[in-house]
Amino acid sequence: MTTRAANPNTTPQATTFADSGDSGDWIARSLKAVWHPCTQMKHHERLPLIPVSRGSGAWLYDRADNRYMDAISSWWVNLFGHANPRINAALKDQLDTLEHAMLAGCTHEPAVELAERLNALTDHTLGHAFFASDGASAVEIALKMSFHAWRNRGHDDKREFVCVANSYHGETIGALGVTDVALFKDAYDPLIRHAHVVASPDARVAQPGESAAQQAERALDSVRALFEARAGKIAALIVEPLVQCAAGMAMHDPSYLQGLRTLCDRFDVHLIADEIAVGCGRTGTFFACEQAGIWPDLLCLSKGISGGYLPLSIVLSRDEIYEAFYDDDTARGFLHSHSYTGNPLACRAALATLDLFASDNVLVENVRKSDVLRQALAPLADHPHVRHLRSRGTIFAFDAHIADAQHARTFSRRFFENALKRELLLRPIGTTVYLMPPYILDDEQLHWLAARTRETFDATLAETL
Numbered sequence: 001m002t003t004r005a006a007n008p009n010t011t012p013q014a015t016t017f018a019d020s021g022d023s024g025d026w027i028a029r030s031l032k033a034v035w036h037p038c039t040q041m042k043h044h045e046r047l048p049l050i051p052v053s054r055g056s057g058a059w060l061y062d063r064a065d066n067r068y069m070d071a072i073s074s075w076w077v078n079l080f081g082h083a084n085p086r087i088n089a090a091l092k093d094q095l096d097t098l099e100h101a102m103l104a105g106c107t108h109e110p111a112v113e114l115a116e117r118l119n120a121l122t123d124h125t126l127g128h129a130f131f132a133s134d135g136a137s138a139v140e141i142a143l144k145m146s147f148h149a150w151r152n153r154g155h156d157d158k159r160e161f162v163c164v165a166n167s168y169h170g171e172t173i174g175a176l177g178v179t180d181v182a183l184f185k186d187a188y189d190p191l192i193r194h195a196h197v198v199a200s201p202d203a204r205v206a207q208p209g210e211s212a213a214q215q216a217e218r219a220l221d222s223v224r225a226l227f228e229a230r231a232g233k234i235a236a237l238i239v240e241p242l243v244q245c246a247a248g249m250a251m252h253d254p255s256y257l258q259g260l261r262t263l264c265d266r267f268d269v270h271l272i273a274d275e276i277a278v279g280c281g282r283t284g285t286f287f288a289c290e291q292a293g294i295w296p297d298l299l300c301l302s303k304g305i306s307g308g309y310l311p312l313s314i315v316l317s318r319d320e321i322y323e324a325f326y327d328d329d330t331a332r333g334f335l336h337s338h339s340y341t342g343n344p345l346a347c348r349a350a351l352a353t354l355d356l357f358a359s360d361n362v363l364v365e366n367v368r369k370s371d372v373l374r375q376a377l378a379p380l381a382d383h384p385h386v387r388h389l390r391s392r393g394t395i396f397a398f399d400a401h402i403a404d405a406q407h408a409r410t411f412s413r414r415f416f417e418n419a420l421k422r423e424l425l426l427r428p429i430g431t432t433v434y435l436m437p438p439y440i441l442d443d444e445q446l447h448w449l450a451a452r453t454r455e456t457f458d459a460t461l462a463e464t465l
């Protein structure tokens, strides 16, 4: 297979998957045999499916060797590029040492080291790491832990949960209970145990003249009112700190998290931080909560922690919660498990990821890179169809203002296709265009990304339907 050099200045090319090599064959076989996630499969009758053959750095390559910059880090997981040599080397070494051993009754270096290093990253506040595979399973674990900890302490009636308007915490039945996205939830409504939904702190819905901090304060009023009425029945509140990603990169002021911490302390409610999307440096600090100067009682981590290599999630908990389970009675323990809990390969990928953070000064370098991208995107603020150009750390977004309903409804799909023609993998959420690139782009690539995003946006707006 020939390899096209990753030169960010090559001209856009039309994407013709079906005609290139054996791509059409793989697409047809996939559409016949693979049930793709979060997809209405019938849409693939006309929506392109990219037959990915390999990845290298920021680029994914299809079977005809067309390249696409993975500007959303493959659903927000890939931090240091595809086929990163240092993560690859760690995994190869681990593969020859220990591929897997059950974590009940056994332990191994990668799990112990990872738990210790994450503990240290929380200033030794969240000292116990419980391992799982995906984000949703971490959320299930945090909810069960919170309820069971209260129960073990004699508060059997604390069995309700609170989530924030427009929140997204995953798609298993329990996680849907604390998710507030109708599209994912409504079909399963009869199966779901619904949480209380409190007002959104989203800075975009601030009233005229109101600051993001004032909007956050107003949102806290609804939490306070709920806690005053029902805290005795509430086990935990779960929040996506700083950015509600699936809601369309809705960003809020850090003071919201400080307010939540204060209210949860005052009313004896656990605070669960879902850092599955925003952890691992995405918002500028390793954990988003650091920007508010708070720690939650339980913290869920996944996605980027394995560098985007292997399914891994972790729930970090405070000593008080851990100790609520520590007993002679088996039934008072946390009897939750998954077959691949603490998989050594996944943990080793995570350790290699943490090594990259430590050795390459990643968080400091990301501040500089984010400034470059922010400045390159800044002219969009004057675009007549752009609203709320915003960023937090390495997350960038704007909302497309489209008056025509049919154009707005089809915007995301059309933008995606237009982006592919420009060697860009970008999937807007509704009419929100967002960038969440891996941390490895150089300045030239950052400018290229900004320019291609704008070209794609203009081409999509110009289409007649």
Ligand SMILES: Cc1ncc(COP(=O)(O)O)c(C=O)c1O
Residues within 6 Å of the ligand: 134, 135, 136, 137, 139, 168, 169, 170, 171, 240, 245, 246, 274, 275, 276, 277, 278, 302, 303
């Ligand atoms: C904040 C948040 N929580 C939970 C999840 C669910 O993670 P997973 O898709 O790995 O189950 C996601 C996924 O996007 C997420 O963004």
